[in-house]
Amino acid sequence: MLRKTKNSSIYILMIIIAVLQLFPLYWLVISAFKDNSEIIGGTVWALPAEWRLSNFTEAWVSAKVNQFFGNSVIVTLVTLLFVLLFASMMAYALTRMKFKYNSLILFILLMGVMVPIHATLIPLFMILKNLGILSSRLSIILPYIAVNLPIGVYMLSAFLRTMPKELEEAAFMDGCGVVKSFFKVVLPLLKPPLASVAIFVFLAVWNELLMASTFIQKQELRTLPLGLMNFSGQYSISWGPLAAAMVISTLPILLAYVLFSDQMEKSFTAGAILK
Amino acid sequence: MEKALSNKKIIALFLLPGLTVFLIFYFVPIVMTAYYSLQDWDGINPMAFIGLDNYTKMFTMDKSFWQAVWNSLAFLLVGVFIQLPVSFALALLVSRKMKGRKWFRNIYFFPVVMSTTMVSLLWVKIYDPNIGMLNTLMDTLGLGAWTGAWLGDTKTALLSVLIVTTWHYVGYNMLILFAGIQGIPEQYYEAAKLDGATGWKAVRHITFPLLSDVLRICIVLNVIYALKTFESVYVMTNGGPLNSTTVIALKMFQEAFLKQNFGYGSALAVFMVLECLIISWVLNKILTQEKIEY
Numbered sequence: 001m002l003r004k005t006k007n008s009s010i011y012i013l014m015i016i017i018a019v020l021q022l023f024p025l026y027w028l029v030i031s032a033f034k035d036n037s038e039i040i041g042g043t044v045w046a047l048p049a050e051w052r053l054s055n056f057t058e059a060w061v062s063a064k065v066n067q068f069f070g071n072s073v074i075v076t077l078v079t080l081l082f083v084l085l086f087a088s089m090m091a092y093a094l095t096r097m098k099f100k101y102n103s104l105i106l107f108i109l110l111m112g113v114m115v116p117i118h119a120t121l122i123p124l125f126m127i128l129k130n131l132g133i134l135s136s137r138l139s140i141i142l143p144y145i146a147v148n149l150p151i152g153v154y155m156l157s158a159f160l161r162t163m164p165k166e167l168e169e170a171a172f173m174d175g176c177g178v179v180k181s182f183f184k185v186v187l188p189l190l191k192p193p194l195a196s197v198a199i200f201v202f203l204a205v206w207n208e209l210l211m212a213s214t215f216i217q218k219q220e221l222r223t224l225p226l227g228l229m230n231f232s233g234q235y236s237i238s239w240g241p242l243a244a245a246m247v248i249s250t251l252p253i254l255l256a257y258v259l260f261s262d263q264m265e266k267s268f269t270a271g272a273i274l275k
Numbered sequence: 276m277e278k279a280l281s282n283k284k285i286i287a288l289f290l291l292p293g294l295t296v297f298l299i300f301y302f303v304p305i306v307m308t309a310y311y312s313l314q315d316w317d318g319i320n321p322m323a324f325i326g327l328d329n330y331t332k333m334f335t336m337d338k339s340f341w342q343a344v345w346n347s348l349a350f351l352l353v354g355v356f357i358q359l360p361v362s363f364a365l366a367l368l369v370s371r372k373m374k375g376r377k378w379f380r381n382i383y384f385f386p387v388v389m390s391t392t393m394v395s396l397l398w399v400k401i402y403d404p405n406i407g408m409l410n411t412l413m414d415t416l417g418l419g420a421w422t423g424a425w426l427g428d429t430k431t432a433l434l435s436v437l438i439v440t441t442w443h444y445v446g447y448n449m450l451i452l453f454a455g456i457q458g459i460p461e462q463y464y465e466a467a468k469l470d471g472a473t474g475w476k477a478v479r480h481i482t483f484p485l486l487s488d489v490l491r492i493c494i495v496l497n498v499i500y501a502l503k504t505f506e507s508v509y510v511m512t513n514g515g516p517l518n519s520t521t522v523i524a525l526k527m528f529q530e531a532f533l534k535q536n537f538g539y540g541s542a543l544a545v546f547m548v549l550e551c552l553i554i555s556w557v558l559n560k561i562l563t564q565e566k567i568e569y
Contacts, residue, residue: 007373014368018382021442025386027408028397036406044411086293093289098281105294112301116503116551118524119544122531123307124300126318146300149293178279179288207390209506210524214532225392229510232396239406246393253388261381264388268447269454272496 032056032243039239055244063234065245067220068227072249075137075223076205079144083201086145087152088190092182094153095160096168112150117143121214128215139215140223144205152197155270159193196267199260206253224249305548311541318537329542339518340543343526349433350440350501350522355494358441362448362493367478369449370456380453384446391443395510398439402426426512429519436520440507444500448493455489456482491562495555502551523547 023045031039032055033048042049059065094102120143128139167189171181187194209225216222222230228249232242257264279285312329314322333340369380386394401408402425410422425435459482467477505524508514514521514529523543531540 010368010371011373014379017365018379021382021386021446024397024401024408024442027401031400040406044408044415082296086296089289090293093286096280097286097289098277099283099286105290108302109297111305112297114552114555115305115548116499116524118503118505118527119308119548120301120304121528122311122537122541122544123304125532126307127299127304142296143300146297149297149301153293172279178282178285182289203388207392209390209392209509210528214528225390228396229392232399239400239403242396242400246397250389250393253390257381257385257388265384265450265454268387269451272447272451272492 028243029247031239032247034240036238036240055240056248058241059231059245059248063231063241063245065224065227065231065248068222068224069248071137071221071227072206072224075141075144076202078137078141079148079205080198080201082141082145083148083152084194084198087149087197088156088187088194089182090149090153091156091160092186095157096165109150109153112147113154117147117210120147121210124211125214134215135218135221137221139217140208140211143211143215144208147211148201148204151200151271155197155200156190156193159190163189195260195263196270199256199264199267200271202256203253308541308544308548311538312545314538314541316538317535318531319535322538325538329539330546332539333542333546339521339526340523342518343521343523346433346520346522347502347504349437350504351498353437353441354444354497354501358445359448359490359493359497361441362445363452363490365445365449366452366456367482369453380450384450386443387446387450389443391506392510394443395439395507398435398442399426399511402435427516429516432512432516432520436507436511439511440504443507448497451493451496452486452489455486459485487562491559494562495558498554498558499551502547502554523550 027044030046030048033051033053034042035052035054038049093099094106124143125134128134128142133139133142167185168181171185172178176184207225208223209229212223212226213229216226228242228245231245311322313324313326315325315328316322365383369376369383400406404410404422404424404427407425409425413419413422423431425431463481463485464477467473467481472480503524504522505528508520508522508525509528512520514525524547527540527543527547530536530543
């Protein structure tokens with residue numbers, strides 16, 4: 001009997017915390033369907049009287065969220081592709097190949113894990129300006145690749161060290177060169193850690209604001225976080241369209257979370273332990 | 276195979292693409308920041324070497340620098356002494372064998388994967404005195420006398436920002452601690468049960484000591500996150516009102532890209548890097564004890 005009441009009080013506590021975590025998000029979603037008079041005059045937690053989609057169309061078209069969304073997709077995909085490719089190649093070289101400066105390179109990469117990106121901002125701005133790419137997407141794609149490489153290399157090397165070499169050796173015996181056996185045999189075996197790295201990089205790049213707001217000069221190249229921030233300045237009076245824009249920008253993350261929540265949890269724990 | 280793996284051309288082929296990008300867009304900038312910090316420079320006219328003057332200015336003349344240091348300290352203390360214990364409690368709660376625990380874990384963790392920009396913009400609206408949910412909610416609950424312009428008032432702004440970062444990241448530490456708790460073998464608890472240690476006693480004598488490594492990681496992570504705070508402040512208050520919420524990273528950003536003080540901005544960046552490295556090194560030293568084994 002005592003145990004039962006204890007258990008149900010724990011349930012109640014957990015539900016209260018869950019409500020605290022979810023209520024702001026609930027308010028965001030219902031606001032996205034309300035007009036201003038309903039937001040200001042109505043009850044905070046009431047469902048919208050009418051599920052109007054006008055906020056979404058306004059955000060998507062007039063406030064150019066479609067453009068920001070497209071930019072974020074392009075930047076994220078290109079960054080992901082190169083981080084995964086370069087990091088697995090580097091990790092393979094660092095764990096399997098024999099050369100002198102192995103530990104020096106690992107040490108330099110470790111600096112990339114330890115030193116905050118803020119410390120690179122001012123010189124990066126100058127470098128990008130001198131390279132003449134401040135007005136292109138490359139101005140954030142290149143730094144994003146650089147920033148996310150070290151963690152990728154570390155996660156992948158940890159996996160490679162525990163992976164037996166027999167399969168690669170067999171492929172080599174069959175006449176594959178190192179390059180071919182890397183792409184044909186090693187890369188497919190790296191799928192699980194690559195998935196962890198991919199999730200980590202996807203979230204980091206999709207959500208990044210500091211570099212985007214420093215390096216992106218052209219309005220039409222803005223990514224979602226930057227676009228939303230400016231949007232909120234312009235639409236300070238009407239909350240509905242901004243709420244809709246925020247819902248749209250979180251949807252890919254929610255989708256990824258629903259599909260890969262276990263993988264995401266693993267990726268976050270692994271990433272944390274590296275630091 | 277061995278021979279092919281020590282072929283210099285192949286090694287270069289595998290290493291150079293990534294290494295080049297990393298060196299140019301990460302490593303070299305770090306070194307350059309240190310060099311810039313010794314210059315008086317507006318980013319356009321030639322630099323003038325001024326030695327440590329930027330640092331002298333930072334420590335002795337810039338009042339808002341010290342404000343930023345204090346604010347970072349507030350983020351740090353809240354992160355370690357409020358957020359972490361709450362996360363630990365949550366981790367214990369979701370480790371209990373009960374129905375729906377995965378749901379709860381997912382709900383507590385979800386805010387972590389949302390962008391800081393998004394979360395901050397959302398809370399700007401929640402705190403908004405006109406359309407915000409908080410004041411309306413308080414009016415409904417009869418707490419109308421306590422409502423305010425949360426982010427616009429020097430008395431409440433910092434606290435309001437701290438509440439948001441805690442709300443946002445509490446699930447992160449929970450997840451790491453939860454993973455740690457899952458790693459503790461069941462038989463320890465069973466043995467403890469025979470000795471009469473259940474509930475809090477088991478937590479105190481088994482969970483807590485065996486998690487010391489994971490707790491150390493969490494403390495260091497929280498401290499570094501606190502010292503690096505930028506986005507939440509930038510989006511919610513931009514450092515105001517009257518610098519009451521400013522932090523080092525924001526000051527660096529403003530000095531460099533709004534006031535064109537590239538030299539001084541770099542000095543602030545160097546301060547931040549050293550602060551992060553030294554504090555995490557010291558913490559690792561202090562908190563690493565001999566491994567506990569049973």
